[in-house]
Amino acid sequence: MSPIGRYTGEGLTKSRKLMVLACTCFFMGVLITVAEPDLSVLAGQISDVVNPTALIVTVGIGVGLFLVTAVVRIVTKTDLTSMLLFFYMLLFAFAALMIARGGQPYLPLAFDSGGVTTGPITVPFIMALGLGIAQTLGGRNAGQNSFGLIALCSAGPILAVLILSIASGGGAIDFPLPEYSVMKSIGPEFWALLGETSWDVAKSLLLMVMFFAGLQHFILHLPLQKLIQIGFGLVFAFAGLVVFLAAVTIGFMPVGYQIGYQMGTVSPRMLVLFAFIIGMVVVLAEPAVHVLNQQVEEVTNGAVTRRQMMVALSVGVGVSIGLSVLRLLKGFSLLYYLIPGYLLSLGLSFFVPKLYTAIAFDSGGVASGPLTSSFILPMVIGACVALRGPGSIMEYAFGVVAMVAMTPLITIQALGFRSVVSGFMREKSAVRRILSADDAQIIYFDSED
């Protein structure tokens, strides 16, 4: 996926045809979304209200259009901050319209869908696509320009779901509670799950491989040795993802639900603390996080280290899950988090170096990976069932993915803000040192007219 992305970006940019690049990216965005396994799960859950095919296609078109926008942005070198500002204002405007039409229960789901769409297959691919295009175009800000694609791609699904729920007229929706129990033995159930997972992963990888094969034939013409390397990478990535997803579904999903349910019954206050701590460690185990951190270190030449990224992500996700459980206890709208959260993260973007903003908005989609949706979400659902009953899952349990996707925007930009402030302080202390220096050291020249 990644070199495929990188070579695609490079090859298409070299061809100097913006139209070809834009069209390819649009179809790429649609295909990636349709193939992402998480989205079909989400679509199935609300199939009573919204037609699943309509949802997937709408989100696919949303992602496709936003991917084109993001690529055109890199080519035309438009400022990312002003674009993010524009699109997030648009999102909140549509959210207001949706609530006015009685679609309040859809709000958490809509914002969750942004984090859900960017999974472990799409993230490395899209990031590499950006890097390929930006490096081929070159210029002073190539590193900075290579980020920001995931940020814009995450906005697409949110907008798509908001528009769909406005069109469908809202109304109450029930979330069908899945069967959360640990398997008794390795029986047919296990093999069925393994088969299903393999098919899901293979489907999304195959679409990308087919697409790349076409490009290779017509545009890229890479040597065999590179193709072999890509092949090996694909096999390992495929095997890794299948093992990962199967293990998460079998062991982590039921245990997450159980912990949430039991702690919600016994001690809801302790659950807030536990949610904070588990959030801090869970993000370390998201598969795409290492890919992001590596690329960040590479592109910034070590100015932002892996360790700093890890700490910023860890604190961000810990706080976001803690706050989500707190919202569940107190029972207020997700908007009370989203409005100040995005106000802060978009506001910070005016004060921090643009590179930090681009990385931060990309990290949102990366932090909310498969472990969030299959361990953290069931945990919050369990707590919700214990505290408020299964009827309010849509309103209070969902939204946790949106929170996980939002908080890194603040913490990573805070990292940038700190570097700006410390630079400012250094400068100030240097000036002070010069000013307070002994007068004897200063030589005065008398000017004679």
Next chain:
Amino acid sequence: MGKALLAKLKEALVSVLPVLVLVLTLSFTSLASMTAHERIVFSVCALFLVIGIGLFNLGAIWLCHRSEDIPVRV
């Protein structure tokens, strides 16, 4: 290749271990009780999680870098 895989597995182990320790510790308190069977399944799954993340990241290395700058050759 074996060395690279080992390095990635170690990295993955460090990432997953905190979650495992936290959940298992919690399972022995009165806040959340788990049966022995559940503890074993969870631990085995955590082990597979390590293998999964390790393999995925190794694949991602080959996929992320162009052949001229990969640290390990196939």
